[in-house]
Amino acid sequence: MGTTLIGKQPSQRARRPDPVAGPADEPLDDALRRARAGDESGFVELWRELHPRLLRYLRVRSGKNYEDVAAETWLHVIRDLPSFIGNVDGFRAWLFTLARHRAIDAARAAAARPSIPVPDFSAVGRHPTAAAAEAEALDRMSTDHAIELVKRLPPDQADMVMLRVVAGLDVSVVADIVEKSPGAVRVSVHRGLRALARDPQVRSEAV
Amino acid sequence: MRHRDDDISRFREDPVVKALTAPASDAELADEAQARAAFSAAVPQRPRRRSAARIATTSVAAVVTLGVSGGVAAAYTASLPDSWQAKLHKDLSSLHIPAPKAKPTPRIASPSPPPVSVIAPPTAVQTSPSHAPTVPPRPHSSPTSAPTSPPPTPQISPTLPVTVQTTPPATTPPPPPPTSPPTSPPATAVQLTITVSPGNRVPVGSQVTVEGSLTAADGSPVANHRVVLTERPAGEHWQRVGTPVRTSASGEAAFTIPSLERNARLTLRAGRHVHSTPVRVVVIPVIALTVAPTAPGATSTTVSLQVRGAQPGDVVLVRHRGGSQQATLDGALRASFTVPVSQTQVIHYRAVVSRTKAHAAHALAFYVPASGG
Numbered sequence: 126m127g128t129t130l131i132g133k134q135p136s137q138r139a140r141r142p143d144p145v146a147g148p149a150d151e152p153l154d155d156a157l158r159r160a161r162a163g164d165e166s167g168f169v170e171l172w173r174e175l176h177p178r179l180l181r182y183l184r185v186r187s188g189k190n191y192e193d194v195a196a197e198t199w200l201h202v203i204r205d206l207p208s209f210i211g212n213v214d215g216f217r218a219w220l221f222t223l224a225r226h227r228a229i230d231a232a233r234a235a236a237a238r239p240s241i242p243v244p245d246f247s248a249v250g251r252h253p254t255a256a257a258a259e260a261e262a263l264d265r266m267s268t269d270h271a272i273e274l275v276k277r278l279p280p281d282q283a284d285m286v287m288l289r290v291v292a293g294l295d296v297s298v299v300a301d302i303v304e305k306s307p308g309a310v311r312v313s314v315h316r317g318l319r320a321l322a323r324d325p326q327v328r329s330e331a332v
Numbered sequence: 333m334r335h336r337d338d339d340i341s342r343f344r345e346d347p348v349v350k351a352l353t354a355p356a357s358d359a360e361l362a363d364e365a366q367a368r369a370a371f372s373a374a375v376p377q378r379p380r381r382r383s384a385a386r387i388a389t390t391s392v393a394a395v396v397t398l399g400v401s402g403g404v405a406a407a408y409t410a411s412l413p414d415s416w417q418a419k420l421h422k423d424l425s426s427l428h429i430p431a432p433k434a435k436p437t438p439r440i441a442s443p444s445p446p447p448v449s450v451i452a453p454p455t456a457v458q459t460s461p462s463h464a465p466t467v468p469p470r471p472h473s474s475p476t477s478a479p480t481s482p483p484p485t486p487q488i489s490p491t492l493p494v495t496v497q498t499t500p501p502a503t504t505p506p507p508p509p510p511t512s513p514p515t516s517p518p519a520t521a522v523q524l525t526i527t528v529s530p531g532n533r534v535p536v537g538s539q540v541t542v543e544g545s546l547t548a549a550d551g552s553p554v555a556n557h558r559v560v561l562t563e564r565p566a567g568e569h570w571q572r573v574g575t576p577v578r579t580s581a582s583g584e585a586a587f588t589i590p591s592l593e594r595n596a597r598l599t600l601r602a603g604r605h606v607h608s609t610p611v612r613v614v615v616i617p618v619i620a621l622t623v624a625p626t627a628p629g630a631t632s633t634t635v636s637l638q639v640r641g642a643q644p645g646d647v648v649l650v651r652h653r654g655g656s657q658q659a660t661l662d663g664a665l666r667a668s669f670t671v672p673v674s675q676t677q678v679i680h681y682r683a684v685v686s687r688t689k690a691h692a693a694h695a696l697a698f699y700v701p702a703s704g705g
């Protein structure tokens with residue numbers, strides 16, 4: 126049975142399973158508790174679980190400087206983590222809310238300051254990562270392709286799809302973040318996913 | 333159990349959803365070392381928090397110990413925060429427990445020069461009251477300039493209006509210090525205002541002047557009254573700075589902090605119940621940056637920077653539209669980066685020091701010339 130949780134803090138919301146491929150949150154709750162206490166291994170556990178999702182979300186939301194935005198988001202998290210109260214659901218909502226605000230700020234700054242294309246910054250001083258296996262490489266291509274497909278959706282709809290599917294946030298949490306009603310979020314996400322499923326390239330890959 | 337609003341479970345097997353929620357790749361986890369370094373660098377800066385239960389336990393233990401041995405208890409309670417320390421000795425004054433000595437207040441993750449005492453003998457305050465004493469630079473591990481005896485309690489009302497001014501200091505020189513012996517303040521409400529100059533945001537190492545004005549309820553200045561400057565550096569407790577001074581005939585008192593090295597809250601106190609509103613002064617770090625000369629045709633160069641006013645372990649970013657790099661400051665407050673060089677055009681960067689509790693954020697723009705290869 127569903128419950129309406131509008132107006133409550135993320136930390137007070139009822140726990141519910143990730144609808145698609147959500148992580149098992151119990152170990153993450155322990156990791157969050159340890160990270161708040163200053164345990165580095167707890168923080169790394171959180172980071173490993175959430176950073177890839179954050180990067181995928183920001184690739185849709187923020188564009189090419191998504192790594193920069195992600196780094197700033199984590200710095201903010203590290204700074205304020207001791208004062209965070211709540212479980213991992215609340216932490217996930219907090220993380221992606223911070224990331225969204227950072228992305229908006231970055232977009233405004235980018236609009237105010239035209240850029241000059243330069244060589245790939247990230248390639249300097251970094252060893253290239255070899256693919257572990259062909260299957261993994263294919264998966265990566267598929268993920269990249271999926272992100273590109275999501276980018277084709279209207280921005281608000283793509284934002285909601287990523288928050289709902291990739292970040293694994295509840296409808297009510299996404300509604301709070303994007304400042305829309307839960308019903309509007311539910312409908313928009315549903316339509317977005319249906320549009321993606323109808324994409325000819327996706328259908329051909331599925332076959 | 334599947335929730336009713338689990339409206340996207342039907343897309344679980346959709347190729348796009350499966351791709352979006354695929355396991356993380358090595359590339360997505362490539363920055364783990366940087367995240368780990370940023371976290372470990374931030375942890376030592378977090379102030380140690382005492383839970384209410386722990387404080388209560390410590391206080392109760394201190395009370396019990398005081399009942400057994402005054403000398404041992406005084407040594408033990410010296411580990412309490414100043415406010416708890418004062419309350420405990422006030423409540424137990426009937427037991428004739430000796431007051432604890434001033435305790436050192438080490439700062440976290442900072443180089444510790446040899447302790448320097450800034451405590452002036454009590455007689456100096458009485459016989460040669462300097463109107464604007466210069467407070468020696470307080471090293472991070474210097475002992476607190478706590479008094480060796482409880483401060484006098486003026487006969488004044490506990491309900492006092494307080495105002496804060498941040499205007500520049502008056503240009504007129506302060507009047508000479510009074511030569512008459514201390515007199516009791518009027519038994520009327522007083523107002524203690526505080527003025528910090530040059531402002532609430534100062535570069536690291538700046539001299540900060542704190543001026544106070546003590547007035548009675550009718551607006552008349554309260555002369556020859558003892559005023560103390562207290563400071564709460566970021567992450568620490570309130571502590572007294574320098575020696576107390578007495579107000580001039582115009583009711584003014586001034587203090588000078590020659591070098592402010594980290595964020596702090598400042599307040600003036602004139603007795604137990606009279607104090608100004610705390611004023612926060614934020615320290616802006618200073619970035620010194622060097623770009624190594626680029627050889628013709630070079631594709632990268634080294635940028636070295638040193639941040640004065642930061643703490644070892646603070647995070648520094650070098651940002652560009654194409655991305656950013658991050659590093660933590662070492663013990664000498666230095667960090668270095670390898671940045672790309674274009675062969676045809678100048679590339680502009682920004683070195684950014686993130687805000688911490690000890691200092692404000694600061695950014696420095698610089699550029700790397702084209703290598704011309």
